[in-house]
Amino acid sequence: MSNETMEKIAGGSFVIADIDFTQVVTPEDFSEEQRMIGETTEEFVKTEILPRDEEIEHLNYELxxxxxxxxxxxxxxGADVPEGYGGMGLDKVSTTLISERLTKASSFALSAGAHVGIGTLPIVYFGTEAQKQKYLPKLATGDxxxxxxLTEPSSGSDALGAKTTAVLSEDGTHYILNGTKQFITNAGFADxxxxxxxxxxxxxSTFIVERSMEGVSIGPEEKKMGIKGSSTCPLILEDVKVPVDNLLWEVGKGHLIAFNILNIGRFKLAAGCLGSSKDAIEYASKYANERTxxxxxxxxxxxxxxKLAEMNTRTFVLESMVYRTAGLFDVGxxxxxxxxxDVGYQSAKAIAEYQLECSINKVFGSESLDFVADEGVQIHGGYGFTQEYRIERIYRDSRINRIFEGTNEINRLLIPGSLVKRAMKGELPLLPAAQKLQAELMEPMPSRTFEGTLEEEAHLLSMSKKIFLxxxxxxxxxxxxxxxxxxxxxSHLADIMIAIYAMESALLRTQKIIASAGEDKAELPIAMTSVFIHEEFGxxxxxxxxxxSYMEQGDLLRTQLSILKKLTKRSAVNTLSLKRQISAKVIQAEKYVV
Incomplete structure (x- = not known):
């Protein structure tokens, strides 16, 4: 699907507006070129990374x-680097495919992801022309x-509480940096x-610091629970003289760079969680067919x-969310x-537009992978607890994702908080939508019958938006x-928003599959969408x-609960039979299936 046919959609608008399935990107839309990029990534991992996997896992910097x-x-x-600076300048769907397909490379995927994402993108989006010319071509090649x-010993989620300082020299030629950064991925070998x-x-503020600068030193490797093949060390800065030309964007704009790069990082993390979830399903389904x-x-x-049905369903939903969001970014x-x-301002505004969606992808993706990995271990039984089976590493490696790029707790606070701020700035008509709903809730709600495929599921999605409002x-x-x-x-409001975005992403994707291939070809997506929406609605x-119940009591609470009861009427659905239908497909294919 080309960007020309897509409309720009306001970030966060999914809670108050309905969109047509023609306006979302799904994996079924991948072009031949995008599929080839995914295959190239898989082939690279298969031929170059997996044969050296054990060496990487033992933290071989040089390798x-x-x-x-x-x-x-x-x-x-160089996929995210514009062509003018030695990169490929690919669309976000393509770069998301790379992030997803790299996950079989385990720790190496993290090293690569940190380099191409949070390591390189600050210069892509916020660097001066001179900084781009100097650094991007070599970052694109790996030279x-x-x-x-960002993180420091005393500031994690509270990034703005950082204590590292930068003082302009008397002659105005450089800044003198002092401080310690902690948990820095790639620190052991980064330039x-x-x-x-x-x-x-x-x-x-933000600075480009080179390893060779006097006063830069690296602390010892952290002994981590997982992702053991990735380097994680402190960065120590002692009177480091950084040329003024290495200031990124402007003094005092560091928060805009940090938070927007984190937005991209959160989204890319979700894509990685998607790839690992698919891997876990493959290992678990194959083992289930071998073990007697x-x-x-x-x-x-x-x-x-x-278990396999629920793993596959959650992964289908995550995949629908991730590529829908990639499509939003391509247009934005x-x-x-x-x-x-003013590329910095343009970039900050375009990325911040989908801050909400990035946090949603991050929370749902990391928690879905934890669920899938945990069930994968359970299917393996005692063997899943041993390093002989790959599922054990997926389980250990997955745990960091709920902490990385802002904890899930922080992201849950950001999701509704960002929505309210957008509404207060007049960027979303949230108040008019709430007022309209208020009047609507006073009217009798007619009973409805549903006959069409996923018609009731679409209704439940609509009711979910009303419940949130x-x-x-x-x-x-x-x-x-x-x-x-x-x-x-x-946190509860965030969970409702996450559920709405997830439900809608799955529904729109399935409707799109039905429209292009017919219901006969959409049997599995229909079953997964129905199961997910009914269970999530509960x-x-x-x-x-x-x-x-927390906010009100007495007659007012009884009135509100009565309204809620009207909004939550639904039919009973035989989800167990649907899950048997889904699991049969997974077991037969021995991998993630749609």
Whole structure:
């Protein structure tokens, strides 16, 4: 699907507006060129990475750096870099495919991801022309390797609490940096560091620091639970003289760079979680077909099948979300002029538009992978607890994703908080939508019957949006500026928003498959979409009930719960039979299936 046929959609608008399935990108839309990019990535991992997997896992810096340069030779490091600076300038769907398909490379995928994403993109989007000319061509080939340095011993999620300082020299030629950054991926071998520091202790700013600069040193490797083949060390800065030309964008603009690069990082993390989820399904389904107990394959046991069905369904939903979001970015970033003097402002605005969606992808993706990996271990039984089977590493490696790029708790606070801020700036008509709903809820709700495929599921999605608006409007009205203190309320509102985006992404994708291939070819997507929406709708009802019960009491609460009951009427669905239908396909294919 070309960008020309896509409309620009406002970030966060999915909670109040319905869109047509023609306006979302799905994996079924991949062009031949995009499929080839995915295949090239898979082939590189198969031929170059997997044969050296054990060496990488034992933290061989030289080997990882060499393999990163080889990845650069085949274009995997320059996909996000514009062609004018030695890269390939690929669309976001293509670069998302690379992120997804690299995951079989385990720790190496993290090293590559940190380099191409949070390491290189700050210069792509916020660098001066001179900085781009100097660094991007070598970053695209792997001649220079990058790291991103935000976290400090005393500031993790509270990034703006950083204590690293930058003081302009008396002659105005350089900044003197002092401080320590912690948990820095690629620190052991990186040549270029994107470092955040406060100019004069107050103005949060960003600098390009080179390893060769005097005063730069690297601390010892962290002994980690997982991703053991990736380098994670402290970066220590002692009176490091950084030329003023290495200031990224402007003094005091570091927060805009940091948060927007984190947005991209969160989205790319979700794509990685998608790839690992597919891998886990493949390992688990193959094992289930090989392992015999009580005289039969364990894949024949309904409870094992149920696990595989739920793993496949959640991965289908995540895949639908990830490529829908990639499509949003392709349209949103299309107008950024990388040669413009105000490219930083253009980039910040375009990326921030989908901050909400990035956080949603990150939370759903990381928690889905944890679920899939955990069930994968369970299917393997005792063998899943041993390093002989790959599922054990997927399980260990997956745990960091709920902490990386802002913890899931922080992201849950950001999701509704960002929506309210967009509404207050007039970027989303949230208040008119809530007022319209208020009037609608006072009217009798007619009973409905559903006959068409996924017709009731579409209705449940619509009701979910109304439930969110009802609960969200009540929370804003009750707490106003103090809402940010009510973290449990915000978290539940975030969960409802995540569920809505997930449900809608799966529904739109399935509707698109039906429209192009017919219902006969969409049997599995229909089953997965139905299962997911009905089960998720039950969770939405529970979250809303808990929020309303916390905020109100007495007659007002009874009235609101009565309204909620009207909004949550639905038919009983035989999800167990649908899951048997899904699991049969997974067991037969021995991999993730759609």
């Amino acid at each position: 990882t750096a060499d393999l990163l340069r080889k990845a650069g030779e085949v274009g995997l490091l 220079l390797l990058a790291a991103y340095c 270029v560091f994107i470092v955040y520091a406060k100019v004069n202790g107050t103005d949060f 107990q009580f005289g039969q394959k364990i894949s024949s046991f309904p409870l094992i099948g149920k 970033l299309a107008d950024v002029d990388h040669g413009s003097a 009802m609960a969200g409007a009540q929370a804003v009205q009750k707490y106003q500026l103090k809402l940010e203190r009510e973290q449990e309320v915000l 969770k939405i009802e529970a979250w809303a009930k808990e929020v309303l």
